[in-house]
Amino acid sequence: MSQALPAAERALFLREALRFADGSRKLIRRALVRGFRVRTKADASFVTDADLGAERLLRREIARRFPAHGIIGEEFPPRNPGAEFQWILDPIDGTLSFTRGIPLFGTLIALQRRGRGVVGVIDHPALDDRCWAAAGLGAFRNGRRLRVAASARPEEELVACGDRMHFHRSGRRAHFDRLLSVHPQVRSYADCFGHSLAARGAVGAMVDYGIKLWDFAPTPVIVEEAGGSFRLIESVETKAHGRLYNLVCGKPRVVEWLIKRLRA
């Protein structure tokens, strides 16, 4: 078993993660003003100068501050893969939105220790909106404590979901269709925007399928520190996209209500 990490150390990691997010936000906002180049990757998704620049910046800062830590990021190979502490990065989650000028993309920064979330940050540069948490130290949004309210009636909550094609690529297209048929008010708030809405209780839950590790690494610690629940339904190994994760998170009662019906 791992020894508990002192609160002072968790607070220090959080402080540094927020500082890293300040840097990536500045770079991304500059790219929004000055413009950026878009390339299509092998898997047909997009990458921009800003994605690459932001991940490079984050990696450089992390390696300088915590040289023994590992780094897993969307755009570059892993660093120190055997290390106890791993930073997991998605410099721009929602690159499609970013390239179209839709302000709902975000930067995801997580620190895990032996696979467990220590720190999580979801930063939305174009919305001036940031959620974060450290294990045992609470969850916050723009400096205010987050506490997900209890839900009386799951049917009356808004439910967010990811893109249908992501359900499809994890072999669970049927779950997408079932979600739409069992709940009256489902909106596709794709990518990390749906995660931060769930973390702050703006929606009852986020149902996100067929996503990569870095697409949700900060989510569990933020949602749970806010009083919500995070449930990994399954992970599947795919040829085209590697390991994909299917999850539901948000208000505990809504999460349970949805999982029961998705698995029915």
Next chain:
Amino acid sequence: MSQALPAAERALFLREALRFADGSRKLIRRALVRGFRVRTKADASFVTDADLGAERLLRREIARRFPAHGIIGEEFPPRNPGAEFQWILDPIDGTLSFTRGIPLFGTLIALQRRGRGVVGVIDHPALDDRCWAAAGLGAFRNGRRLRVAASARPEEELVACGDRMHFHRSGRRAHFDRLLSVHPQVRSYADCFGHSLAARGAVGAMVDYGIKLWDFAPTPVIVEEAGGSFRLIESVETKAHGRLYNLVCGKPRVVEWLIKRLRA
């Protein structure tokens, strides 16, 4: 036939509409900071102090500046229903989002002359984002001219749509299902957020069904002045919700592509 309205007069109406939007934005942003009360209306939708306050403010300003004009708004009875010029108002389109702290709601202000759009404004107070147009004078977003780009491949565009329950209430649930089955990348960007995304070409098109007149009154003039196309598919009279409108707007080629398949 109506006589053409001089450009100077259209410009004046636009200037005043933008001034009205400044006022409603200020009121709504204040409500976001200070809080507001929520009530459920007879049709089970929400209304807040901010909806009522913003519509009252807009009505007062319009009646003072243009006493002979008519006003149609979501929350109060019509004023001067026979007048040649009619202002059509939705103080907070997306009240559900507004009450949950989801920043995608907006204020809609339109001026029509004998049923034709003269001026349109879609203001997103929480996003600091505003699109507007006057007939013949171009469309703008935050001061920059809007020109919707041509679309090479409709299948590769993002397509926005309204809430499924709105398709349902106009008797066209089948069109929602068809939309999801014919296009790979549909996201529910409900309410006026989807309209302003279409007006600025951030999505290929917005498909919105089962909405009221004030939910889209500014859209035609903004989309068309931006070089896009606006197509009213049909309007239906319903017992529960009165007259509802079903529409598609955005990049001309995407709009035609979608309409052909929705009607198939």
